[in-house]
Amino acid sequence: MTALQEWEKPVLNNGQFLCFVSRQLALALAIFGLALAAGGCVFAPAQSFTLQAEVPADFRVKADAYYEPATGEICEAPPRQRGEVAPNRKFFTSEFQSIARTAEFQIPLTTRAGGCPLVLSSLRLNLRGKWGLARLDGSNDFASLSFYDELADGRPGFPATGVQEFQGQCQWLFRTIGPNRNIRKILHCRAVDAEGEMVKRMAGGVLQRDQLPGRTVRMVFSLAKEEEPYMGDNWIRFPQGWKRCLGKSLEDQYAFCRGNTTDFKPFKMPDGRTCTVYPNCTE
Template structure:
């Protein structure tokens, strides 16, 4: 059985180094660590996380893994900020059983002469199939955008302090041009409370939405993913 775990790390990476399966080299000036999500990572000379945060919790179906990436951008008027902005990776390992996850996401990151604030958390879901999970397919599976002000009509947090977004994932199988090998493609789309797909201009939407920065501290966002029922 493949085991599940919760881990995250902060990195300064160029675009070509962002793939989560690449090794991290200290000689390239990468700042990284791995820590249990419920533990407080130690401060260091390179900066420290803010005490204000929100909880990102959720559920993933069997044979999948979630990669969340929290983006941090300089506050207006900041000087001395790094060209490559830090990122916080919120990753789970694949499991052959449904799994839950829980991450504490800071709202800001403090560096010498620079404060960066959370701007977005985006998600990629990987699905695994085949003998020994040797084959995989990944898909963009939504985002949480942090805004200073919400557009008219966008709801804030309910009184419970928890906002939920839902996603339905499904597999499509197709045959390669040689007619020999079967491949599977994973997709994930937004769902409502009844687990019906949400469409925008006749196209399925991605899970997630916009939240107000002023409301976010101390709140909980739940991302719940399920596999579509086989027809």
């Protein structure tokens, strides 16, 4: 497939780029309100769907949409040029807010790069949460949506409400780092089951592309009420909170408990306090 000439204008048919007409002819057809009968080409807007991401306070959402050649196409999107976004990717970003809210994006289902018709293949949702005031006091995790021409037999179709919802939950996992045993947190986001319990798989799901135009996909993320240790056998839970095991010595940064439930060591909270129990600091 050759590159687009300067005089050519892409025309959409049912969301797919199927033919080209000159700019002058396109203008004339628009003036007279006529359809282009030759070749069966018609004018239609690019199709898209609404992506909504409901996130807790102090979270930011970035959506990375990846496009690939439409079924039956033998063309390829051109390679990424230095300093530019790859032609087969689109990015959508929200900002941090101090309250829980819903970020909303319009996601195109089709695009074109270097003369090659592309369709939406996957979408990666980057969730970043902030647990402190410093610039680096945050952590990321991901959710994912995949898009197909058709879904496997037995999968339900798009809801009659026009809204498909996927549930997820995020949880903060805490650990200590460095010789001063500074508390740091890692974000952990996963899908939830029918009872609202976190499961091992990433939040998200699969969707049939031709069911999406004009519809809404909601990704709803709650935040677990309790934090948990990032690694096992480093902390022991007591009624007043978690205590950091001593390990071999105060200098032992790995400090596995290994059955020792009586010897512990202090650590530093993000605000600089030296504490003995997490998250309450003091017993």
